[in-house]
Amino acid sequence: MAAALTAAQAGLIGCEHCGLLVRAASADEPGHCPRCGSPLESRRRQSIERTWALVIAAAICYIPANLLPVLGTTTLGSTEYDTIMGGVVFLYTSGSWPLALIVLIASVMVPLGKLIALGYLLISVQRRSSSSNRERTRLYRMVEFIGRWSMLDVFVDTFTVALVQLSPLMAVSPGPGVMFFAAVVVLTMIAATTFDPRLIWDAGGEPESRIG
Amino acid sequence: MQTLACPDCDLLQSVPDLPPGGKASCARCGHALATGTAGPIGRPLALTIAALFLLIIANIDPLMDLSAVGRHASTTIIGGAYQMWLEGQQATAVVVGFCAVVAPAGYILFMLVVLLGAGRTPVPRWVGEMLRWADRMRPWSMVEVMMLGILVALIKIADLAKVEPGIGMAAVGVLMLLIPAIEVNFDPHAIWHRVTWVEPKSSPPIADDSAPGTSS
Ligand SMILES: [Zn+2]
Numbered sequence A: 001m002a003a004a005l006t007a008a009q010a011g012l013i014g015c016e017h018c019g020l021l022v023r024a025a026s027a028d029e030p031g032h033c034p035r036c037g038s039p040l041e042s043r044r045r046q047s048i049e050r051t052w053a054l055v056i057a058a059a060i061c062y063i064p065a066n067l068l069p070v071l072g073t074t075t076l077g078s079t080e081y082d083t084i085m086g087g088v089v090f091l092y093t094s095g096s097w098p099l100a101l102i103v104l105i106a107s108v109m110v111p112l113g114k115l116i117a118l119g120y121l122l123i124s125v126q127r128r129s130s131s132s133n134r135e136r137t138r139l140y141r142m143v144e145f146i147g148r149w150s151m152l153d154v155f156v157d158t159f160t161v162a163l164v165q166l167s168p169l170m171a172v173s174p175g176p177g178v179m180f181f182a183a184v185v186v187l188t189m190i191a192a193t194t195f196d197p198r199l200i201w202d203a204g205g206e207p208e209s210r211i212g
Numbered sequence B: 001m002q003t004l005a006c007p008d009c010d011l012l013q014s015v016p017d018l019p020p021g022g023k024a025s026c027a028r029c030g031h032a033l034a035t036g037t038a039g040p041i042g043r044p045l046a047l048t049i050a051a052l053f054l055l056i057i058a059n060i061d062p063l064m065d066l067s068a069v070g071r072h073a074s075t076t077i078i079g080g081a082y083q084m085w086l087e088g089q090q091a092t093a094v095v096v097g098f099c100a101v102v103a104p105a106g107y108i109l110f111m112l113v114v115l116l117g118a119g120r121t122p123v124p125r126w127v128g129e130m131l132r133w134a135d136r137m138r139p140w141s142m143v144e145v146m147m148l149g150i151l152v153a154l155i156k157i158a159d160l161a162k163v164e165p166g167i168g169m170a171a172v173g174v175l176m177l178l179i180p181a182i183e184v185n186f187d188p189h190a191i192w193h194r195v196t197w198v199e200p201k202s203s204p205p206i207a208d209d210s211a212p213g214t215s216s
Helices: A047-067 A086-094 A096-128 A133-163 A177-192 A198-202 B041-061 B076-084 B091-117 B125-140 B142-159 B167-184 B189-195
Strands: A012-014 A020-022 A073-077 A079-083 A168-173 B004-005 B012-015 B021-024 B032-035 B064-066 B070-076 B162-165
Touching: A012 B004, A020 B004, A047 A096, A073 A133, A073 A177, A079 A086, A086 A096, A086 A133, A086 B125, A096 A133, A096 A177, A096 A198, A096 B142, A133 A168, A133 A198, A133 B064, A133 B070, A133 B076, A133 B091, A133 B142, A177 B091, A177 B125, B012 B032, B012 B064, B041 B076, B041 B091, B041 B167, B064 B142, B070 B076, B076 B091, B091 B125, B091 B142, B091 B167, B125 B189, B142 B162, B142 B167, B162 B189
Parallel strands: none
Antiparallel strands: A012 A020, A073 A079, A073 A168, B004 B012, B021 B032, B064 B070, B064 B162
16 A cells, blocks of 8 residues: 555545445535445534534533432432432442442543543644544544443433332432433434544644554 | 555555454554454354343343332333333433333344345345444443443342342343344454445446455
């Protein structure tokens, strides 16, 4: 292979679905993949705008997700409400600190980390940064990979609610925070798919370190 | 030998034919570009059929049972989503139902159809379409996250009442291992190489992979 050349520079498009390398009919209307029929896109359409919109929407939902209660426990007429952090504290004080740590990481740190990481990736692409491309691509892959684990608390709340229905003795009901929390997870997962990691490399090359 | 564009950084590069278990990474960004053909279709097919059975068990049997002062309660996966719906959390119920039931079931069923259809020569075009659907379902199938969620819920509730894990929970635990096992033993590129093209008349684009239908 000649010196590093991207598909876009060569007028080619790698099909996102089946991997076939196709010559683009024209830059504006690349058409469909002849093998699998997927629409061809050299870069995901309006990647930056869409990803920003999703990240901002998720950041807005992140606030009520943490401030509003996710669970309400009613015992003999009195109801106690718990936020996500409250649930972490409950797990910690009830003696299972490893689980408290898992829930803290999955529910508080991962969503926040994803929002910060996507924001950083978007800004660095908009500034046409050409440094640490490899590290930024790795960061993107991490965002893509760990995103699903933030759904943990939604599952915990669901099964707690479903099981503890012993009214009037004790009943657990979901709070409005769960919905916002689920929204954060779904929005950031979609944001990870609208962001196009190839944009990281479009600003310019880094000397290839390990070309074989 | 075939020429590919890295999906993560768009760099064009030649990837040699890999031995089984071999792996080629992008020279620039490190993305895994290709893996050696994982072997015959029988193994992922057997795993997928096993996953289908476990999916059914996981959805029918209770995940866990609770008993307190002479009263009993239990829940299934769908029962959990339904209770959320009843409590006024319809949006959450839909998300839970999709990630815990619809997406895993969709992934397993689409994969089953793909693997059954892949044995035919030539591989029909709809196999490719089904493979695309399996790919779409996969990120939303959260069996492993649900398993951890069930465990955390179990430990939380154990403080308040006596809880016992049910058969459904064991099935979720096995299913959690089977889905990645299907992925490891399945090479989508091997299917794409043999599938009937949507536009058979168009001239083969460029420097395409080796002639279709030669080696497996
Ligand atoms: Zn394609």
